Amino acid sequence: xxxxxxxxxxxxxxxxxxxxxxxxxxxxxxxxxxxxxxxxxxxxxxxxxxxxxxxxxxxxxxxxxxxxxxxxxxxxxxxxxxxxxxxxxxxxxxxxxxxxxxxxxxxxxxxxxxxxxxxxxxxxxxxxxxxxxxxxxxxxxxxxxxxxxxxxxxxxxxxxxxxxxxxxxxxxxxxxxxxxxxxxxxxxxxxxxxxxxxxxxxxxxxxxxxxxxxxxxxxxxxxxxxxxxxxxxxxxxxxxxxxxxxxxxxxxxxxxxxxxxxxxxxxxxxxxxxxxxxxxxxxxxxxxxxxxxxxxxxxxxxxx
Amino acid sequence: xxxxxxxxxxxxxxxxxxxxxxxxxxxxxxxxxxxxxxxxxxxxxxxxxxxxxxxxxxxxxxxxxxxxxxxxxxxxxxxxxxxxxxxxxxxxxxxxxxxxxxxxxxxxxxxxxxxxxxxxxxxxxxxxxxxxxxxxxxxxxxxxxxxxxxxxxxxxxxxxxxxxxxxxxxxxxxxxxxxxxxxxxxxxxxxxxxxxxxxxxxxxxxxxxxxxxxxxxxxxxxxxxxxxxxxxxxxxxxxxxxxxxxxxxxxxxxxxxxxxxxxxxx
Numbered sequence: 059x060x061x062x063x064x065x066x067x068x069x070x071x072x073x074x075x076x077x078x079x080x081x082x083x084x085x086x087x088x089x090x091x092x093x094x095x096x097x098x099x100x101x102x103x104x105x106x107x108x109x110x111x112x113x114x115x116x117x118x119x120x121x122x123x124x125x126x127x128x129x130x131x132x133x134x135x136x137x138x139x140x141x142x143x144x145x146x147x148x149x150x151x152x153x154x155x156x157x158x159x160x161x162x163x164x165x166x167x168x169x170x171x172x173x174x175x176x177x178x179x180x181x182x183x184x185x186x187x188x189x190x191x192x193x194x195x196x197x198x199x200x201x202x203x204x205x206x207x208x209x210x211x212x213x214x215x216x217x218x219x220x221x222x223x224x225x226x227x228x229x230x231x232x233x234x235x236x237x238x239x240x241x242x243x244x245x246x247x248x249x250x251x252x253x254x255x256x257x258x259x260x261x262x263x264x265x266x267x268x269x270x271x272x273x274x275x276x277x278x279x280x281x282x283x284x285x286x287x288x289x290x291x292x293x294x295x296x297x298x299x300x301x302x303x304x305x306x307x308x309x310x311x312x313x314x315x316x317x318x319x320x321x322x323x324x325x326x327x328x329x330x331x332x333x334x335x336x337x338x339x340x341x342x343x344x345x346x347x348x349x350x351x352x353x354x355x356x357x358x359x360x361x362x
Numbered sequence: 363x364x365x366x367x368x369x370x371x372x373x374x375x376x377x378x379x380x381x382x383x384x385x386x387x388x389x390x391x392x393x394x395x396x397x398x399x400x401x402x403x404x405x406x407x408x409x410x411x412x413x414x415x416x417x418x419x420x421x422x423x424x425x426x427x428x429x430x431x432x433x434x435x436x437x438x439x440x441x442x443x444x445x446x447x448x449x450x451x452x453x454x455x456x457x458x459x460x461x462x463x464x465x466x467x468x469x470x471x472x473x474x475x476x477x478x479x480x481x482x483x484x485x486x487x488x489x490x491x492x493x494x495x496x497x498x499x500x501x502x503x504x505x506x507x508x509x510x511x512x513x514x515x516x517x518x519x520x521x522x523x524x525x526x527x528x529x530x531x532x533x534x535x536x537x538x539x540x541x542x543x544x545x546x547x548x549x550x551x552x553x554x555x556x557x558x559x560x561x562x563x564x565x566x567x568x569x570x571x572x573x574x575x576x577x578x579x580x581x582x583x584x585x586x587x588x589x590x591x592x593x594x595x596x597x598x599x600x601x602x603x604x605x606x607x608x609x610x611x612x613x614x615x616x617x618x619x620x621x622x623x624x625x626x627x628x
Contacts, residue, residue: 115473116625139476149467162364166475
């Protein structure tokens with residue numbers, strides 16, 4: 059659409075301090091056209107600060123950013139034309155009905171295809187005829203999603219989009235993201251839930267205490283992923299057979315129960331385990347904090 | 363009614379406007395209908411002459427000719443009651459316009475649209491002016507009906523001018539409240555500071571009428587520019603109305619400037 063066509067979001071040294079409190083510091087990002095980009099971090103890491111800076115709600119202390127090649131400070135109005143935004147901790151006009159709200163926001167954008175909006179709303183089974191203040195959090199979130207998508211924006215910026223959605227609606231949301239990607243649109247979504255990011259994103263950026271820790275493809279992230287595994291065998295197993303498997307760490311064997319941490323692929327471990335009689339396998343998804351620790355420990359020497 | 367920020371803001375006010383309109387008409391009729399009773403009591407004026415000066419200050423600093431139509435309407439409506447009521451309306455409106463949405467976190471929705479910030483402020487300000495104009499017209503019609511029905515001898519044009527001046531006074535404080543809301547995004551702060559300034563400038567004007575040391579500073583009070591010209595008797599003074607208008611414009615422009623630059627809802 060504009061200059062340096064395939065970079066949709068570009069930030070350089072983007073920094074935001076609230077007084078002395080660090081929001082984000084020296085964030086350098088490139089989000090490419092047509093990709094689903096995950097912005098992953100625990101609460102308070104600076105995800106919302108980044109998003110609100112990109113949308114020109116707050117102004118960076120240092121650094122700059124462009125969206126579609128447009129400067130976020132000088133050309134924010136033009137950039138907003140092509141952005142669909144869902145705020146985290148969504149608040150809607152409680153005294154309006156869902157339909158009134160969507161009409162209002164549609165009008166503020168100079169009119170939208172109402173047939174398409176209705177289609178989106180029915181896809182999410184939205185309650186449009188009632189006042190928003192009596193709706194549950196999940197039902198509000200669905201209306202929030204519809205308003206973000208309703209003008210078919212080229213870029214979607216979604217702050218914790220699945221908050222409060224039930225599993226069925228989450229699946230519908232993932233399909234909507236996939237559709238947007240297929241139509242060549244770009245999605246920037248923040249999350250603190252790793253499996254969600256794994257499911258929908260092409261690339262992931264991990265942010266922690268205002269710093270970018272890593273930008274990785276999902277494959278790389280998974281390769282780094284740490285699994286806690288517990289295998290119950292029918293009989294005692296020799297520890298040394300498992301100790302030597304690459305990627306397997308912290309092996310403990312007790313009464314035929316093997317506990318270990320595995321980095322990356324589980325394949326080698328499973329093949330060794332299969333030589334014995336396996337009763338049960340218990341796996342724990344690595345928590346976000348564990349992934350951070352993996353990255354943090356690795357990067358501590360490089361960053362600052 | 364959901365076509366733009368201006369109409370949406372008017373729509374949000376519709377119930378409030380209906381009740382305010384009813385209240386103002388009721389007040390105008392009530393005051394007018396009592397006039398025959400008051401005008402038949404010339405001893406009231408004698409009583410008022412003996413009122414301590416300090417107390418008189420609260421009524422605009424001069425002992426009014428209470429039993430004449432102009433003196434009565436000034437004292438009962440235009441010097442205090444109507445300004446206070448319109449101020450309550452505009453300060454509530456102005457402080458909530460931006461800061462209210464900011465506190466409710468709905469401001470993100472407006473800002474995420476392809477609309478410049480200054481246009482959002484301008485449309486909110488426009489809605490405040492339109493709402494107050496509507497109330498002023500309704501009040502005026504109510505008062506004229508009352509005045510006609512009791513046969514008060516007072517110029518209707520002058521009533522319109524006095525009402526218009528009160529409207530300007532209300533907008534001075536309303537736009538100040540808008541400005542403070544735009545500056546800090548805190549509705550309570552905006553109401554508190556504007557309210558305090560209203561009280562201080564009111565007293566500055568009324569006490570300045572008697573206390574020599576304060577007299578030169580009366581021109582700093584918006585109330586002075588509304589009350590001192592005695593519009594019901596002399597007509598609207600372009601200079602004084604111009605000062606009020608100027609203040610409105612200054613606060614409005616400041617609102618645009620500070621909101622454009624500020625971090626929103628941090």
